[in-house]
Amino acid sequence: MSKIGLLWHAGSRAEEGVYFDVLMKAFGDLGYVDGRNAIFQHRFPAEQAERFRMFARELVDEKPDVIIAVTGQGAVEVKRASGTVPIVLVLAPDPVHDGLVESLAHPGGSVIGLSLMNTDLSGKRIALLQEAVPNLSRLALVYDSHFSASAPAFVNAAKAAGIELRAVPVPAPEAIGEAFTSAARDGFQAVITTGSMLYNERVRAAAAALANQIPAEAAVGEMAQNDGILMSYGQHFQTIFANRLGMPTKSSRV
Template structure:
């Protein structure tokens, strides 16, 4: 993702308080809330560094020309809502939401503060925005276009594995980004591939799930959601043991 392009989404939310303050003859420092997904700045280091540098490039320097309130929920579902509420109660001028869980919580709790979500599988289908062209309300951000792309991923898998007859879609039931499979299912069925949604309850279930899929004759798997990203080393290792090169991350 081009960092400048992403941060430009924040411009409207930040510009409003500055413009209002100048009209009253004083300068207000904009306050930006950021709802992350990991447990600390260190765990978010690569993304944290890029985001904060992009803000600095646009003139928003933490502690000088802007104030940033960072919250780290450590992928704990209850903390997403807790920290979303904290940011709303803090009356920040704009909120950056890094994960779909945080975005869904903010959607429920807030109807006045602009929210920029980093990535959403299907923002229209999840009722975050009215349309991609005209988001409406207080939400905007970037779409993964997962529903459009998921069918293409199935088509690529079929090209790579002409003998593919059974395909599993591994999903994290607690992650809204992970449960969008309609596009993949319809493409699979059109190509004569049996398609199965396979919920994976947690990281410890990854290894036994892959073992079961191999035993049941699945030729490939699509995986999606933050859990599978966080556990990518474990997931890749197990998939390699069971079925080399036949796993596609959504």
């Protein structure tokens, strides 16, 4: 039987929602049935750094055939725990920057998957905000302080666009509201979000944006479609989860 470890990002199967169902259906379509010819070992770290580390070690100790790491942070911890176990990376803003692969064309090592290319999309995301917010000159970047490789790219893109950018690191979900409040209070005209914590806490982030009446942009379409963020630009996550064999994904603009 194949032994497959899955290091998720949220705190439970219910919190993973449609992404859990999409990924497990994709396994089923390939003929992998839990308990019949495969053993799936799920771990839910709830976006806590120490739990990512602990669960990565647990999964490696189980000697799986492969580990699916949903986030870049999870993949980094799995790679630290073992440099040989095959890792399939699902969502990472910049796997080269994070030291997971040597390059996108020739990854090398034990990690394979797709890059979200958040670094490359930073300029485009700022340009879309400029279209939505007339005379945008001051922008706040609210980002996950634990793991956000794309933050420097937004700083550089804003500078190139002639926009003042304040980087606001968020160390915990409880700090999200104050990050939006301080941006609005200090006269920033819009907020751009990045990092898996901001996605995991998307309802809280959207509520903070609405409460402070400040336009906000995210990388994940459902944050605009379902949660109340003004707009989004990025990959279609459900397609990414369903196509872990390297098939092309489609982008989404909401």
